[in-house]
Amino acid sequence: xxxxxxxxxxxxxxxxxxxxxxxxxxxxxxxxxxxxxxxxxxxxxxxxxxxxxxxxxxxxxxxxxxxxxxxxxxxxxxxxxxxxxxxxxxxxxxxxxxxxxxxxxxxxxxxxxxxxxxxxxxxxxxxxxxxxxxxxxxxxxxxxxxxxxxxxxxxxxxxxxxxxxxxxxxxxxxxxxxxxxxxxxxxxxxxxxxxxxxxxxxxxxxxxxxxxxxxxxxxxxxxxxxxxxxxxxxxxxxxxxxxxxxxxxxxxxxxxxxxxxxxxxxxxxxxxxxxxxxxxxxxxxxxxxxxxxxxxxxxxxxxxxxxxxxxxxxxxxxxxxxxxxxxxxxxxxxxxxxxxxxxxxxxxxxxxxxxxxxxxxxxxxxxxxxxxxxxxxxxxxxxxxxxxxxxxxxxxxxxxxxxxxxxxxxxxxxxxxxxxxxxxxxxxxxxxxxxxxxxxxxxxxxxxxxxxxxxxxxxxxxxxxxxxxxxxxxxxx
Numbered sequence: 001x002x003x004x005x006x007x008x009x010x011x012x013x014x015x016x017x018x019x020x021x022x023x024x025x026x027x028x029x030x031x032x033x034x035x036x037x038x039x040x041x042x043x044x045x046x047x048x049x050x051x052x053x054x055x056x057x058x059x060x061x062x063x064x065x066x067x068x069x070x071x072x073x074x075x076x077x078x079x080x081x082x083x084x085x086x087x088x089x090x091x092x093x094x095x096x097x098x099x100x101x102x103x104x105x106x107x108x109x110x111x112x113x114x115x116x117x118x119x120x121x122x123x124x125x126x127x128x129x130x131x132x133x134x135x136x137x138x139x140x141x142x143x144x145x146x147x148x149x150x151x152x153x154x155x156x157x158x159x160x161x162x163x164x165x166x167x168x169x170x171x172x173x174x175x176x177x178x179x180x181x182x183x184x185x186x187x188x189x190x191x192x193x194x195x196x197x198x199x200x201x202x203x204x205x206x207x208x209x210x211x212x213x214x215x216x217x218x219x220x221x222x223x224x225x226x227x228x229x230x231x232x233x234x235x236x237x238x239x240x241x242x243x244x245x246x247x248x249x250x251x252x253x254x255x256x257x258x259x260x261x262x263x264x265x266x267x268x269x270x271x272x273x274x275x276x277x278x279x280x281x282x283x284x285x286x287x288x289x290x291x292x293x294x295x296x297x298x299x300x301x302x303x304x305x306x307x308x309x310x311x312x313x314x315x316x317x318x319x320x321x322x323x324x325x326x327x328x329x330x331x332x333x334x335x336x337x338x339x340x341x342x343x344x345x346x347x348x349x350x351x352x353x354x355x356x357x358x359x360x361x362x363x364x365x366x367x368x369x370x371x372x373x374x375x376x377x378x379x380x381x382x383x384x385x386x387x388x389x390x391x392x393x394x395x396x397x398x399x400x401x402x403x404x405x406x407x408x409x410x411x412x413x414x415x416x417x418x419x420x421x422x423x424x425x426x427x428x429x430x431x432x433x434x435x436x437x438x439x440x441x442x443x444x445x446x447x448x449x450x451x452x453x454x455x456x457x458x459x460x461x462x463x464x465x466x467x468x469x470x471x472x473x474x475x476x477x
Contacts, residue, residue, distance in 0.1 A: 192219060
């Protein structure tokens, strides 16, 4: 049923730092800048030189960590995590980073992504004697490393990573090293920076800006970054596949001030909006974007079309997340509290409403109604991405076609449901053109699986999160 009032949600955000006097404080600020990637829980593990110290809890970074808590976490190295639950459950045990102790040393792990073969690997490990303490995919890596017969820790990590199928960005911290690993398709973003003599790793470059770090480069698909007191070096744990960075990072997930594969996200979204204006010219009086992720695309549409951009929708930033309300009636009221239509801007006008995507359709329907209720004569909805028709198994909360209004419906049927005067989606070709048209872009390929149903990795029906068998298909550009 298409009832929940929320868009897409990415699973997690990662931050790590090595060799800084205030590692916990820096990690705190890094996680704050990545808060948009997960709001259900946050955690930090600090290496004080003798042991690994963990603090984690449910809620936002500012709710989990007070100044006193951070001050009580001395150390020069650390990793942090913000969480949105896709696989597993929302229990405290699943909040990351996960910390493990053994006679051979300490190990902390944090994951952004989803392991496709997690069910099969978990069953195999349990049959060999492993006892899992969480339902998180992250714990798999710890068991695989511990059970490995390889002679040294790096080779154990590389062998363990090669056992996994899916989309994953890992941070791994031991007593002596910080490691970062990215799956062979590079489906999730992960970058390296430097703060003075300290190295930092983050899911997005916006985390570097808030702490004053310099961006060095992106982690490459199939690459294992190893940082210790001797410096930083790189090894490949798997051959690099054709890159398939999630296109929705540019459309929706990432912060507009981040750079992904050297392409600024705000610029990418403007390019998507400009391309949308070329593909969908509409006669109208005013353009407005749905706050916040659609503002950049709306500006691009306005620049290309010559139609003025106005703030026709205002977001109340002091309202809680609407999807946690206990009844559908309260959820609907929550949308009105969260967004307000500006009568003075849209009354009597033909309005183009730019949004980044339509997932379940409920929010789009209510925003169209908001605009018409304050006098909009027409509301034309234009979407800066193609229709999302297929589930994502890579760490986004759409693992069933039942979640998606575009699955099995025509554009006209969707238009009727949301009540718009017209509805237009950006084409797949237009999306790729927009993401490649900037000279700074180093994007070699994009994952369009949620639009096309063609996945960059094997998807196996034996896994609990997968509803259908999909063969391994590459569609990389």
